[in-house]
Amino acid sequence: MARDIHALISQMTLEEKASLCSGSDFWHTQPIERLGIPAVMFADGPHGLRKQGDGRDDHLGLNESIEAVCFPAACALASSFDPELAKKLGSTLGQECQAEGLGVLLGPAVNIKRSPLCGRNFEYLSEDPFLTGKIAAAYIDGVQSWDVGTSIKHFAANNQEYRRMNCSSEVDERTLREIYLPAFEEAVKASQPQTIMCSYNKINGVYSADNEWLLSKVLREEWGFEGYVVTDWGAVNNRVQGVRAGLDLEMPSSGGVNDAKIVAAIKNGTLDEALLDQTVERILKVVFSYVDHRHPEATFDRDADHEKAVEMETECAVLLENNGALPLKAGAKVAYIGGFALTPRYQGGGSSHINASKVISALQSAQVKRRNVIYTEGFPSDRDEIDPDAFCAAVDAAREAEAAVVFAGLPDIVEGESYDRVNMKLPACQDRLIAAIAAVQPNTIVVLHNGSPVECPWAEDVAAVLEMYLGGQGVGEACDRLLWGEANPCGRLAETFPLRVEDNPSFLNFPGDGKKVKYAEGVFIGYRYYDTKKMPVRWAFGHGLSYTQFEYRDLWLSSDKMDDEGTVQVNVVVSNTGPIDGKEVVQLYISDKTGCTSRPTKELKGFAKVALRSGETKTVTLEITARDLSWYNEDIDDWYAASGKYEVLVGHASDDIQLSGELQFTTNKIPPMIIDGSTTLSELMDNPKTAAALSQILRTTFGSAATENATSTESKDATEQATIFAMPLKTLANFAAMGEEQYQEMLNGLRSALHQGSINH
Ligand code: BGC
Numbered sequence: 076m077a078r079d080i081h082a083l084i085s086q087m088t089l090e091e092k093a094s095l096c097s098g099s100d101f102w103h104t105q106p107i108e109r110l111g112i113p114a115v116m117f118a119d120g121p122h123g124l125r126k127q128g129d130g131r132d133d134h135l136g137l138n139e140s141i142e143a144v145c146f147p148a149a150c151a152l153a154s155s156f157d158p159e160l161a162k163k164l165g166s167t168l169g170q171e172c173q174a175e176g177l178g179v180l181l182g183p184a185v186n187i188k189r190s191p192l193c194g195r196n197f198e199y200l201s202e203d204p205f206l207t208g209k210i211a212a213a214y215i216d217g218v219q220s221w222d223v224g225t226s227i228k229h230f231a232a233n234n235q236e237y238r239r240m241n242c243s244s245e246v247d248e249r250t251l252r253e254i255y256l257p258a259f260e261e262a263v264k265a266s267q268p269q270t271i272m273c274s275y276n277k278i279n280g281v282y283s284a285d286n287e288w289l290l291s292k293v294l295r296e297e298w299g300f301e302g303y304v305v306t307d308w309g310a311v312n313n314r315v316q317g318v319r320a321g322l323d324l325e326m327p328s329s330g331g332v333n334d335a336k337i338v339a340a341i342k343n344g345t346l347d348e349a350l351l352d353q354t355v356e357r358i359l360k361v362v363f364s365y366v367d368h369r370h371p372e373a374t375f376d377r378d379a380d381h382e383k384a385v386e387m388e389t390e391c392a393v394l395l396e397n398n399g400a401l402p403l404k405a406g407a408k409v410a411y412i413g414g415f416a417l418t419p420r421y422q423g424g425g426s427s428h429i430n431a432s433k434v435i436s437a438l439q440s441a442q443v444k445r446r447n448v449i450y451t452e453g454f455p456s457d458r459d460e461i462d463p464d465a466f467c468a469a470v471d472a473a474r475e476a477e478a479a480v481v482f483a484g485l486p487d488i489v490e491g492e493s494y495d496r497v498n499m500k501l502p503a504c505q506d507r508l509i510a511a512i513a514a515v516q517p518n519t520i521v522v523l524h525n526g527s528p529v530e531c532p533w534a535e536d537v538a539a540v541l542e543m544y545l546g547g548q549g550v551g552e553a554c555d556r557l558l559w560g561e562a563n564p565c566g567r568l569a570e571t572f573p574l575r576v577e578d579n580p581s582f583l584n585f586p587g588d589g590k591k592v593k594y595a596e597g598v599f600i601g602y603r604y605y606d607t608k609k610m611p612v613r614w615a616f617g618h619g620l621s622y623t624q625f626e627y628r629d630l631w632l633s634s635d636k637m638d639d640e641g642t643v644q645v646n647v648v649v650s651n652t653g654p655i656d657g658k659e660v661v662q663l664y665i666s667d668k669t670g671c672t673s674r675p676t677k678e679l680k681g682f683a684k685v686a687l688r689s690g691e692t693k694t695v696t697l698e699i700t701a702r703d704l705s706w707y708n709e710d711i712d713d714w715y716a717a718s719g720k721y722e723v724l725v726g727h728a729s730d731d732i733q734l735s736g737e738l739q740f741t742t743n744k745i746p747p748m749i750i751d752g753s754t755t756l757s758e759l760m761d762n763p764k765t766a767a768a769l770s771q772i773l774r775t776t777f778g779s780a781a782t783e784n785a786t787s788t789e790s791k792d793a794t795e796q797a798t799i800f801a802m803p804l805k806t807l808a809n810f811a812a813m814g815e816e817q818y819q820e821m822l823n824g825l826r827s828a829l830h831q832g833s834i835n836h
Pocket of ligand 1: 119133134135181228307308426
C-alpha cells in the first residue's frame, strides 16, 4: 500500500518538519517516532561501503569502518568503457547496502577531470562528460535496482581540492552546460538518482547550497529531478536561503541550530511554509522508498564480491604500450620489482576509503600459481627514497631475468581528498630505477598504480606499460591474469595522458588564488583541447591496446540527413582478426564542420564495448540525435546545432579514427537577431530576411554601381568587400553622414524586414 506522505506531513508540527531537514547524527536522517518515521543510514561510496558506527564518525575516512569489499575506483571503472559493468558494480553495492541496512550510498562522483592535478581525480570518472554520464547512469540503475538510493555528487563544478569548501568556480554558462553539468543531466534524466549531493564550492560567487539557478531551475525545472538534494557534509551556507533555493537535507546534524532558523524564518514570514512542506515531502519519499522495500534475502558475501572485484578490475586495466613483451611466456623467469608488487596501492585516501576485506598482491598471485618470479623491492612504495643497495639489486635481478616487471605508482600521500597534487610526476626514485632497468633489460614492463595521469619520461624505452589505476582489492589478481595472458586487456583511457602537466589547458588557471578559480579554457578541456591544437600527447583519450587486433570496415548511416527531431543510426562492421578472443571499444565522435562557432575538433557522442571471438565479425550500431551535434548557445538559452555539415568519425581511440561519414543537418531553431548599431553588414547579408533591405539601403546611400561591386560574389576587390561587410550599422551611418532621424529609419526598416513573417522576435 502506498504511503500517504501528505497525510503524514499534515500531522507534523512546524518544529518536526524543520527537524527532518537535517540529520540526527553524522550518518542518519532524523526519525520522528510518534509518527512512525524511522532514521535511514548513509554510507560512502562510491566504490565500496564505508559504513561507520559507534560514534567514531568522520568524513575523511580517518576512523575504521566495517570490513567491506573495495571495488575499482572510478578512475578505473570509467576505463572499462562499459556501462553494463558499472551497473553490475552498482547492483553488487546495492545488495551489500540492503544487507547492511544502508538506505543511501554516497556516489557516484562525477566531477569532470579538468586538471590531472586534482587530488580526488581517482574518485572521478573521466575528462569527458558523455562517457561520465553513461557510466554514472548505469551505476545508479544498479544500486537503485535494490531499492537503495544513490547520491550523485558533487553538484557542481567541484574540480579541485584546494580550498574546495569556499573557492568560487568562475565558469561561463556554455562551459557549464557542455562540460560540467551533462553527466548530472544524463544521470538525472536516464536514472533518477534518489538524491543529489551539492558541492562545497561556489559557482560564479554563489554557494552550491544556496544556488537556486542550479538546484531548482536547472536540476528540477529543466531536468525533472524528483529526489532530494543533500549537502556535502558540512556544506550548508545560509540554511534559510538553502530551502528557498531547493536544498532539502543538511548533513550531518546541525544539532538543531539550523532547524531553528527555518522555524524562525517561517514564523517571521521570510520563508514560505509551502517550500518546507515540499522539502519534507521529497525527503520522506526517499526514506520510505527504502523502508517499504527492504530485501531480507540480501546478503553481503565478501568472498563472492571479492571475486567480482577481481573480474571487474580485469576489464578496467588499460594496456598502454606493448611491443610484444606481454603477455609473459609461461615458465619465463621474471623479476618483479617495486614495493607495489607486494603491497599494491588500490584505493585513494579520504571519505571513500574502504576497510578492505582481503587484498592479494600480484606477487602472492604469481606465487600461488607457481610462476617463475623473483621479487626485489628496488624502491619503497610509500616515499621517494633511493637505497643504493636496493637499487643495484633490482637492476641486477632485471638483467638476469627474461623479463622485468616494475610495479610503480603514486604513494598515498601524493594524491587524496582535501589536497591536490603539486606535479604530475612519479617519485624520482621510481623514474630513475625504471630508466636503469630499461637500459639492461629489453623486456621491461611497467605496471602503474595511480589515480590520475603521471608523466612517463621512460615510455619509449620500455617494452610495455599496463595501467591498473587504483583498481580495488582485486588489483593484484587482475594484474596477474593480464600479465600472463589469462585475460586480454580491454580498458581504454577515460582521460588523456599529456606529455607534461604544463600542456594541460587549465595549467595557468589551476587551482586559482583560493578565492576564485577561472575556468578560462572554457569547453576546451582534455582531448577537446589537445586534439584541436594538434598537440602531441603521451596517450590519447580512448587509447588502449589488446593482445588481439581489430579491423573496421563499411561505415554506413541510416540517413545522411537529419533535423531537430530526427535520429540517425551509425553502423560499422568490426572484426577480431587476431589470434585470441577480445573486446573492442568502438568510439564515435562528432565533428562540426559548419564553422558556426568555436568548437572542439571532435567530441565523443557514442561508444560500445563489443566482445569478439578470434575471427568473429559483428555489426555495431550507435545512434545519434540532434543534441549530439549541438553546443549550448547562450543567445537562445538552448542547445543549438547550425544547419550544415557534420562529420561522424568512428574508430579505436580519439587519435585513431578508422572510418568517417557525413551528415547534413537542418535546424528550425534560428538564433534571434538583434538589430542595433553594432549589427554588421555581413550579419545582415547572411540573413535572407534582411539581405534585400540592406542592399536597398546601400544603393540609396552609395549608388547602384558601388553597391553592385561591393555585394557581387564576383567582386574583384575582396579586401574592399571584406572591409565594407565588417562594418557595423553605426559606422555605416557615420560614413554616410546620416542624421539621427535617417539612422533610426534605417534601423527600423531593417527590423521590420527581419520580422516580416517571422516568429522569432
Ligand atoms: C566528501 C563527500 C563524502 C562526505 C561524507 C565529504 O567531505 O566530499 O564525497 O560523501 O564527506 O563522508
